[in-house]
Amino acid sequence: MFLGFISVQLAIAGKVVPGQLVYPAVAAAVFILLHIVMRVFVPGADGLLLPIAAALTFLGLVMIYRLDSKLAFDQLIWIGVAAACFILVIVFLRKYESLSQYKYILGLTAVALLMSTMFVGKEVNGARLWLQIGPLHFQPSELAKVLLVIFLAAFFAEKHELLTVSTHRVLGVPVPELKYFIPLMLMWGVSVAIMIFQKDLGSSLLFFGIFICMVYAATSRKGYVVVGVVLFALGAYLCFLTFSHVQLRFTTWLHPFNPTTIQNKSYQISQSLFALSSGGASGSGLGLGHPNFIPSVTTDFIFSAVGEELGLLGASAIVLMYVLMVARGIKVALSHRDDFGKLLAVGLVSIIAIQSFLIMGGVTRLIPLTGITLPFMSYGGSSLFANFILLALLIVLSHRGATTNVASIKQGGKR
């Protein structure tokens, strides 16, 4: 990270500015502190999750510093705030089971947070995602997704037997009673509502994706997955027919270089592709490319900036880090014996996997672009805040998973 900062300074200013090396120093100190806290309070925690998150956050900070050095200061403050929340979660939520008692409150809070922007939200870039409290902008959907996962994990842990009971058979396939589709329908409704009222395709897709993953893990019913995907596809298609902003996402995805839209509507995605293509295998080098041509490069498009300046190698390394993080998270889920812990881990991992896939796939034109942040890397307080809480929960889970396993082995328990 220090090297990254120095090379950015060399490339942009032509000299090293020692005073600004305080940025990486502070960031490094924060993570060393987090590591110590983790060792002290949750010694059995997975040893890889925090370093991976740290690497992603550091790289994000270097890129943000390179793109707009003023934003790097803000980001550093957000890292501090997020780290404080991380510590709070580690210290006070070691008994994560207590969360399941408050599942309805948490669920309602999540929905309230999501709905809040529809009434008092501020529209930025054509989407209503922001709450403004004084000078602070807050994106409630970032926190809502974590709360929702907690709620769903608790809900399914309690009810999944019911959901798997099938009394009907349709074409020989066992199908649960209709009333058990109600949560599915509710979730579908929430997702479509987000798509319609907030014009936020990314969050909509993310919420529904998380839900499908958790339903599948909880019930092992492919029927839910199929019905869910079909329903969502139907909703998306209806939105496509009705709303121009949804149509736009698709047409710019299919034809990013259309000369009539390249200077306006498909400007972002085409600039992102130009940036990536100029990067090649090893990239232009930090500070030597032109990622600033891409609008909102510090938030949604930070992955394109990495691709331009660090090349395919750097971008693939990022992807690999998410894969590693997801794999460690899945390992945590597998190691747990109680359903709530398992489902909670699955849900949290799904957030990271789906969100990073949606935005990395979006900016590289693998899938239509949906504007969401890249976990840990993108600039933004709400995003860092939510992701560090998520990370802390996962680490707590990993500690408990490991210690209960050790305990069960000691007790000679069978599993």
Place this chain on the structure above:
Amino acid sequence: MNRQIKVLLSVFVILMLAIVVNLSWVQIFGASSIQGNGFNKRRLVQEYAIQRGDILTADGHQPLARSVDTGTEYRYQREYPLGALFAGVTGYDSWKYGRTGLEESFNDQLLGRGSKLTLRSLGNRLLGASKKGNSIVTTIDSRIQRTAMESLGNQVGAVVAMDPRTGAVLAMVTNPTYDPNVAVPSPGKDAQANQAQWDSYNADPSRPLFDRAINGLYPPGSSFKVVTGAAALDQGVVTADSPFDCAGKLVVNGYTIYDFNRKTHGNLNFEQAMVVSCNITFAQVGLRLGAPALVNYAQLFGFNKPLPFDLPTTASRIQSASTMDPVALASASFGQGEDLATPLQMASVAATVANGGEMVKPYLVDEVQDYNGKIVEQFQPQKLRRVIDQQTASTLTDIMVKVVTSGTGTAAQIDGVDVAGKTGTAEVGKGEPDAWFICFAPAKDPRVAVAVVVENGGEGGVTAAPIARNVLRTALRVQP
């Protein structure tokens, strides 16, 4: 439940793998097709990140074009300190409107691309000099250029002056012209006024962006008699003393050709016919010579093919021999009919005669220097071909000297210097005839050859010859 969780892991891994696969297409295999898109600003930005080399005059290496660090996205942008005076030479380099002139034809050198990889250039590259282009030194002398422009004044036309021994172009002026600075929308300029000015250049019916010196096609009129005369003398069809009779008109295949202003010259020899510019005599000379020989000589002088030059040129034209009937042949012999020539072509005709009948390639760039002023590339004068015998050239020179001492070109006389010249007064469809004068001096040991054309200028001896004289005078003073 664990089985489902493992399935989810596989799904996530596959999705992530898809990103890497797609990325390798975007970044490696399909990258060049994406980058080639015209809307990709990066290409321009990379080009304008290079400090383009200067374009310099031959005299004192004054900058005609130089790069200014704007500190913006398109970092180095052009400035043309002498503006419109050299527009036809430099052209412009603009991220908005593209490139013309030397900016276009020497783009690679100015950007420092493609120069030979020597130990020094490698060293320069390692020291970061790849961001600096090479400068080019032109053959243009600013004093001659300025004289030519001032003498032309506000008349529409062009002047080309060259060194007949080497082909180095000393001045190349076209009027009306434009200010190349307008083409560069660099920061700090009034963008709107700039655009308005640029639009008015494009809308102007007198076409200021058009370089008449190398692309303007004009009927050469009597100045073409130098070509016809060279052919006839070289072929031995006539000598200076060959007698002719001018009745003021000539009937060819039932078609009557009249002399200019229906003048009758009576009995005269070939030399006198050139001195007084008798069309009837030259029609007869052409008929004696025959179409194939006339066209052949014209082509040896460079007609029907773009002249090789450092800028793209338009080919001067003469009808092909196979389609040239006697009437066409007669008119072509005195530069009417379908003959069309550029000022650069007619300057080359004068230069070839001046150079003893051997044609040299006209050129505009003398050398390429790196940013330290070290010469990277030196251009040598190039002989193209022998067009006429030395003897023919010398006879023709003597006749052309008489044109200036006692004929139609007396306005080109310079005290103490023998000037050889030929006037041209070319009838055009509408309005006054185009005025021509082609000449070189000193006649015995020529150092400068000049061609002048003034659109609808009237008689060549009246309008064009004085301009040529001014240019010659300045050139002889400054040119060793």
